[in-house]
Amino acid sequence: MTTLAQKTDLFTMLLRLGDDNLVLAQRLGQWISWGPDLEEDIALGNLALDHLGVARACFQYAADTEATDRTEDDLAFLRSERQFTNLVLCEQPNGDFATTMIRQLFTDAYHGIVWDRLSASSDERLSGIAAKAVKETAYHLRHSSGWVVRLGDGTDESHRRTRAAVASLWKYVGELFVADPLTESFLGSTLEMEATWRRTVGAVLRDAGLTLPEPEPTRLDGRGGIHSEHLGHLLAEMQWMQRTYPGMTW
Helix, strand or coil: CCCHHHHHHHHHHHHHHHHHHHHHHHHHHCCCCCCCCHHHHHHHHHHHHHHHHHHHHHHHHHHHHHCCCCCHHHHHHCCCHHHCCCCHHHHCCCCCHHHHHHHHHHHHHHHHHHHHHHCCCCCHHHHHHHHHHHHHHHHHHHHHHHHHHHHHCCCHHHHHHHHHHHHHHHHHHHHHHCCCHHHHHHHCCHHHHHHHHHHHHHHHHHHCCCCCCCCCCCCCEHHHCECCHHHHHHHHHHHHHHHHCCCCCC
16 A cells, blocks of 8 residues: 555655656757757757656656646646756756757766666556656667767867866756655665766766766755756746646647
């Protein structure tokens, strides 16, 4: 029998996963028609759709777990900035193409570990979501890794921009591996996760002629609803229609 505490923990974990993917979907969607070439423009749109599909699956399961009248749309469009639980890294602006690819490399490597661990969950619905997501994330990681190597090992300008992107986004990485009882109950040791992540990302950066920085302590708390100024602007863009015309249907 599932206890109220277990349902609450599952709901919270599903929100975290859904929020990460929804915010990344919105960020990647902003690249549509702005990609460096037509093929990459289409690829970024497809990546956004993958993240959106995962977000929808998580929000629907969260809504079913909560067992109120809230739906997946309510969770996506009718929560405020402080109610979102995504990692602060996910909400960072696209910047130039190198910045987007470094952000994606960092998050792809992280979510690959998360979904791999959740695919072994005793919760069949959660493990089903994870089994599909881990396959998509493997493709996402190949995509971002390929671009980071291509940019880092490319021209002097592309190398400079990629190195600058690592430096600017590195301060958000520590939050990925903050240990808390909920995370460790679903995912296990965050120390082991970080070690796996560093091996994966470090290998890509070495191939790109870049250096993986040393770990830094963090005070970030996106999981607790404390975000950068960027999330509010992103949510305003994403939520305005539902908030302007409440309850609208297609």
